[in-house]
Amino acid sequence: MSTKQKNIPIDISYQIRKINDVSFSMKNMPLEIKKGLDKDFFNVFIQVGIKVAPKNDLIIILPTIIYSYKDEEYLNYVYALEYKVSDFIKNFGEDSGTVNIPNDLLKQLIGVAVSTGRGLIAEKTASSNLRDFYLPVVDPNNLLKQKSEAKAK
Numbered sequence: 454m455s456t457k458q459k460n461i462p463i464d465i466s467y468q469i470r471k472i473n474d475v476s477f478s479m480k481n482m483p484l485e486i487k488k489g490l491d492k493d494f495f496n497v498f499i500q501v502g503i504k505v506a507p508k509n510d511l512i513i514i515l516p517t518i519i520y521s522y523k524d525e526e527y528l529n530y531v532y533a534l535e536y537k538v539s540d541f542i543k544n545f546g547e548d549s550g551t552v553n554i555p556n557d558l559l560k561q562l563i564g565v566a567v568s569t570g571r572g573l574i575a576e577k578t579a580s581s582n583l584r585d586f587y588l589p590v591v592d593p594n595n596l597l598k599q600k601s602e603a604k605a606k
Contacts, residue, residue: 465538482582499516499518500516502517514533534566571587
């Protein structure tokens, strides 16, 4: 099922229904690297996937977050944030397997998902030496644009 993104005014309500870890791997960064860390080589990669289940009134945002330093991966986390959306089919349709979800709604859902991930990562890294590396604040618009560009290729 594909997702078309449109900017149309709509009044809907939604709530987080479930948060699930899909996969998580982490290894401690050696202290000598952490102490002499060159921030130019520390990378945070964030990408989002979007799934819809119209018959269940669900939109699922699947962020992937990777922390790496000089091509060495220290954290790889994928989780799913499931949103229950009121009257999904009525609001977004399901024409030939395509739903029309407004960009503004997707940006909002992505923003909440990434902010939630910031807290999840802080909890998961609390006892490691990655605890001082916080997920940066990102513009959900850029993540949605990145997703659209990847889809167009």
